[in-house]
Amino acid sequence: MSKPVATLSASNVFQRISVLGAGAWGTALALNAARAGRDVVLWGRNAESLDSISTKRQLPAYLPGITFDQPLETTTDITEAADADCILLVAPAQMTASIAETIGLYVRKGTPVVLAAKGLEKGTQRMMSEVLADYLPQATPAILSGPSFAADVARGLPTAVTIATPSAPLADKLCATLSSQSFRPYASTDMIGVQLGGALKNILAIACGIVLGKQLGASAHAALMTRGFAEMQRLALKLGARSDTLMGLSGFGDVALSCSNHQSRNFAFGFALGEGKALSDLMAPGAKLSEGAYSARVACELANAHGVELPVAQAVADVLEQKDSIDEAVTKLMSRPLRAESEVPSKPNS
Numbered sequence: 001m002s003k004p005v006a007t008l009s010a011s012n013v014f015q016r017i018s019v020l021g022a023g024a025w026g027t028a029l030a031l032n033a034a035r036a037g038r039d040v041v042l043w044g045r046n047a048e049s050l051d052s053i054s055t056k057r058q059l060p061a062y063l064p065g066i067t068f069d070q071p072l073e074t075t076t077d078i079t080e081a082a083d084a085d086c087i088l089l090v091a092p093a094q095m096t097a098s099i100a101e102t103i104g105l106y107v108r109k110g111t112p113v114v115l116a117a118k119g120l121e122k123g124t125q126r127m128m129s130e131v132l133a134d135y136l137p138q139a140t141p142a143i144l145s146g147p148s149f150a151a152d153v154a155r156g157l158p159t160a161v162t163i164a165t166p167s168a169p170l171a172d173k174l175c176a177t178l179s180s181q182s183f184r185p186y187a188s189t190d191m192i193g194v195q196l197g198g199a200l201k202n203i204l205a206i207a208c209g210i211v212l213g214k215q216l217g218a219s220a221h222a223a224l225m226t227r228g229f230a231e232m233q234r235l236a237l238k239l240g241a242r243s244d245t246l247m248g249l250s251g252f253g254d255v256a257l258s259c260s261n262h263q264s265r266n267f268a269f270g271f272a273l274g275e276g277k278a279l280s281d282l283m284a285p286g287a288k289l290s291e292g293a294y295s296a297r298v299a300c301e302l303a304n305a306h307g308v309e310l311p312v313a314q315a316v317a318d319v320l321e322q323k324d325s326i327d328e329a330v331t332k333l334m335s336r337p338l339r340a341e342s343e344v345p346s347k348p349n350s
């Protein structure tokens with residue numbers, strides 16, 4: 001295996017890394033950055049969890065059964081966390097704005113802030129890069145996305161992702177910064193495509209979970225993944241994504257992972273719904289995060305505004321808002337007008 005880390009000169013990497021958000025993904029990314037040879041500080045709100053990370057090398061609530069191979073320095077002091085060469089912002093999408101706002105006063109101009117949430121903001125319909133631009137305009141935005149379960153990365157299993165930022169040299173430097181023997185980032189300049197792939201696949205993962213949880217069959221699962229991926233591409237292209245991005249790790253790659261795997265919380269959420277579990281239990285405080293449950297309606301709103309049809313996301317949003325039962329949603333999807341497979345259905349902008 002090649003050794004990208006050891007051969008890099010200091011000028012090719014950001015050495016002092018802060019990770020904001022000490023849940024599953026933030027902790028896994030912090031561990032990876034430590035493996036890559038970076039000086040890492042992990043910021044979180046919960047002193048007890050941080051103590052477990054730094055003293056026991058464990059985070060049982062989010063990464064059960066894993067003992068970390070790296071020591072991690074942690075802090076609850078946001079000003080300390082802001083003082084870094086590069087910041088990874090790894091909170092749930094609906095919390096990203098509040099953290100960006102909190103840290104806003106302390107982040108130096110031009111600091112790269114790598115956004116790792118896979119979601120769209122409810123109410124405002126903002127992508128994560130738009131949230132950052134509103135609350136941390138002095139930062140340089142980047143997106144990290146792709147098929148990557150936190151537990152796999154925390155265990156040091158081989159993983160590949162995409163890191164996008166408008167400047168190609170900066171994208172290369174961020175990839176070099178986070179590249180380790182088990183973590184292989186690919187560079188991109190398509191921030192819209194990379195972030196939309198991650199946000200939209202979560203909605204599709206819920207839909208696929210529902211279909212398998214309700215035992216609608218492997219054929220239905222394959223059809224849904226394919227047509228769901230087609231509608232993801234329709235919306236993303238309309239919003240400015242590049243088609244090659246959507247065929248890559250952050251699009252197809254993450255659909256392949258999340259839409260067929262119980263390790264995905266979105267898939268597992270959908271599966272439980274399909275089995276008949278109560279939505280109120282699945283969305284109760286303390287339940288596992290399912291970003292797609294928040295993003296589904298936002299995606300439909302964006303699609304409406306841009307004259308794009310998203311029947312699968314619409315079905316998910318309607319089921320989650322209890323406007324349709326799962327059976328009614330399936331009937332609606334199956335009775336849509338027949339059309340050529342390559343046709344792009346559209347509707348007037350509203």
Ligand SMILES: NC(=O)C1=CN([C@@H]2O[C@H](COP(=O)(O)OP(=O)(O)OC[C@H]3O[C@@H](n4cnc5c(N)ncnc54)[C@H](O)[C@@H]3O)[C@@H](O)[C@H]2O)C=CC1
Nearest residue numbers: 022023024025026091092093095117118148149150289291
């Ligand atoms: N877990 C995974 O495998 C992956 C997750 N992601 C994405 O990363 C994002 C975060 O997910 P996870 O870390 O898995 O979620 P998680 O549920 O494991 O952890 C979320 C963390 O955010 C903290 N948090 C919540 N609100 C906060 C606030 N206002 N201020 C500070 N901290 C706050 C929580 O205390 C918790 O530590 C999501 O958008 C997810 O889609 C992306 C790739 C992989």
Ligand SMILES: O=C(CO)COP(=O)(O)O
Nearest residue numbers: 146147148149264265266
């Ligand atoms: O984004 C992920 C894998 O790429 C994690 O998916 P879940 O949030 O559905 O667990």
